[in-house]
Structure formats: structure tokens, C-alpha cells
Amino acid sequence: MRVWHSDISKSRLAVGSLEISLMRKESMLLHLSLLNIRSGEASTILDLMSKALILGTRGSDLALTQARMVETALKAQGIDVKIEVVKTSGDKRPDLKLVEFSGGDNPILDKGIFTKELEEALIRGEIDFAVHSLKDVPTELGEGFEICATLPRAEITDVLLTTEAGRGGDLSNLKGKTIATSSVRRARQLQWVCPGVNVVDIRGNVPTRIRKLIRNDEWDGILLARAGIERLGIYKPGEATFDFEGSTVYAAELPEDEFLPAAGQGAVALEIRSDKVAVSEALASVNDEPTFQRITAERAFLRLLQAGCQTPVGAYTWFEENGATLAMSVRVFDEDEPDKDPFVAQVRGAASDPAGLADRLMEQRGNS
Structure with a gap:
């Protein structure tokens, strides 16, 4: 490297x-x-x-x-x-x-x-x-x-898309609803935040997934990365709705500190x-050096976990103190025990040593 x-x-x-x-x-x-x-x-x-x-x-x-x-x-x-x-x-x-x-x-x-x-x-x-x-x-x-x-990194948040008004970003209201996602991380977090939600799989590119949401009466929503729908010009930040091929789609951004994104997302x-x-x-x-520092820390943590793209782990970083300090928050779910609460932690360290954050998080995990 x-x-x-x-x-x-x-x-x-x-x-x-x-x-x-x-x-x-x-x-x-x-x-x-x-x-x-x-x-x-x-x-x-x-x-x-x-x-x-x-x-x-x-x-x-x-x-x-x-x-x-x-x-x-x-x-x-x-x-x-x-x-x-x-x-x-x-x-x-x-x-x-x-x-x-x-x-x-x-x-x-x-x-x-x-x-x-x-x-x-x-x-x-x-x-x-x-x-x-x-x-x-x-x-x-x-x-x-x-x-x-x-x-340069885009916004890292996930977005809940629905075809009905009033869903909003309160995931606790989704009990009994059916939400589609291909991400194990999103599925496990959603089930942890809202027990009783029904999660189903979805494949296809971004426009295809939105079409499936619109045409499938059995689905109440889908979860996508904001970066993708924004880069494609489908969604504008802060807007509660957007038009997609003649249909109205409702969008609710999920704050990264409540619904953690994937390492490297955006x-x-x-x-x-x-x-x-x-x-x-x-x-x-x-x-873009700031982005490179952030993803170095996030991916270093995944490596220490021996986690892959389909491991249910949320991780994100941000700068503090005018860029001198890098902070990282993680949420790690057990792959074999779906009902077990995740390991949740947050650390801070010198931005010049992004991989060091991963080491400290692993120490915390070992002591938990």
C-alpha cells in the first residue's frame, strides 16, 4: 500500500x-x-x-x-x-x-x-x-x-425509500412492514432497531430496485445508499419526495450515528x-487525502475482524479538531447469533495514524 x-x-x-x-x-x-x-x-x-x-x-x-x-x-x-x-x-x-x-x-x-x-x-x-x-x-x-x-467522498448515509407518505425516518414504526435490501448489514441493523420488521432480498441496479419497489405491492420500502441515488441524479439532498418515471417516491435519510453505513460507503x-x-x-x-485517511481506518478495522463485504458490520469515521483528530464509530453484529446485541464502540486518535484506530477498537472488543 x-x-x-x-x-x-x-x-x-x-x-x-x-x-x-x-x-x-x-x-x-x-x-x-x-x-x-x-x-x-x-x-x-x-x-x-x-x-x-x-x-x-x-x-x-x-x-x-x-x-x-x-x-x-x-x-x-x-x-x-x-x-x-x-x-x-x-x-x-x-x-x-x-x-x-x-x-x-x-x-x-x-x-x-x-x-x-x-x-x-x-x-x-x-x-x-x-x-x-x-x-x-x-x-x-x-x-x-x-x-x-x-x-472525494460523498455522503455516507442510507436512505429509506417508500411509495407512501408518512413513513419518515423513524425505523421503529416499521414493525410488520416489509423492507427490501441486499445488504446483510442493513438487514441486521433494521431488525435490531425494529424487531418484527420483515426483511426480504432484492437484486438489480439502482433504477431497477426503485422500479421493483413501485411495482411490488407487497413491499413497503427499500434501503439504498444516498451516494448512489444522488450521483445518478435521482435524488436531491433534503427533498422528502422525488419523481421516478411518473411515480412519486418518498425518501427519508437515516442519520449515520443511528443507522451505521458500511465501511467505505460513499x-x-x-x-x-x-x-x-x-x-x-x-x-x-x-x-483525496482526507477520504483516503478515513477509508484506511475503516478498512483496517474490517481486516482485523476478518470481515468481508457480506459481514454485518457498520463503521464510519469523521474528523475533529480541524482535521488533527480522526474518530470512528462501529457496530458489529454476530454472524451466528441473530438475537445477540451488537458490539458498539467509538474511539478517537491522531488522523496521521488511521490504522491505529482499528487496533484500539479491537482492544475494546476483546475486553467487552
């Missing part, structure tokens, strides 16, 4: 702000040398920037929207991008519940439901980097891969092969 806190790394981020297309190569080499980047490495970066980087992504509406966000950010730094769609295991089998991929005696896939094929394309050199919704990325990456950058991650140094340097120009 790259270290983003050194002065040299920070100075390298400035490379992307140079108007590469308006400079001669010799002038650019001079700028790179002033930033302590070796001439050979600088030439490699320049050569890379002179051609289009191939961005691999899933083909859903949300995935393509996020890929275009990355494309726009890189083009603003003088780096051209070509988008390549890769169909993943999760896309190929929309008939299966997400938990069914890794369940049973003969699991289809242990992890990487939405990332495996993208990583295979990285290995074959068919793409230069992959763009993911970070919450879909396995906690433990395979050997030879790394998350090298993240875009973050768009850029994954590369670890040996592609020049690609890493080019993508560094769009990395």
Missing part, C-alpha cells in the same frame, strides 16, 4: 495540475525534476500521460457514472482516459442473492463478487486501473493489487497492479 503522508508524495500530486497539453516535454521534465522525481521515472510518467489510460468498470448506470467522474477528474489534470466495461460475477448472476455466492458447500466465489473479473483484466494488461464503489471491494485485496487513490476507489508505479503516480493527482 502506498504511503500518502510524505512531503514527496504530496508534492507529486502537484504534477497533475500542470497544463501538460500546453507544455513541451522538456519543460515538463524540468518541473518533474524540481519535484524530486527521478528523470527515468519522470519520463515514464510523461509517456503514460501522453496516451489514454484504460479505465475498467462495471456496466451499471451507477458504475458508469462513477467511472465518468474519475475520467473528468483525470482529464482536468491533463490525463486522457478510455472507459472499458467489464462484466463481473455479480452482474452475470442477478438471480442469486449476494450471500449465495459464498454460501453452501460449493460456493461460487469466496469474495470479489463485483471485482474479480476487473482484477483479472488488470493482470492481463487489458486495463490500466479499475474503478469501484469501495464498499464492494474485498477487505483483503489479492497479492499484487492496491487501492492507490479515492475521489467512496469511489481506484485499484491498480502494485507494480504499475507510473500509473499510481498519474492517479495520485486525483486522490
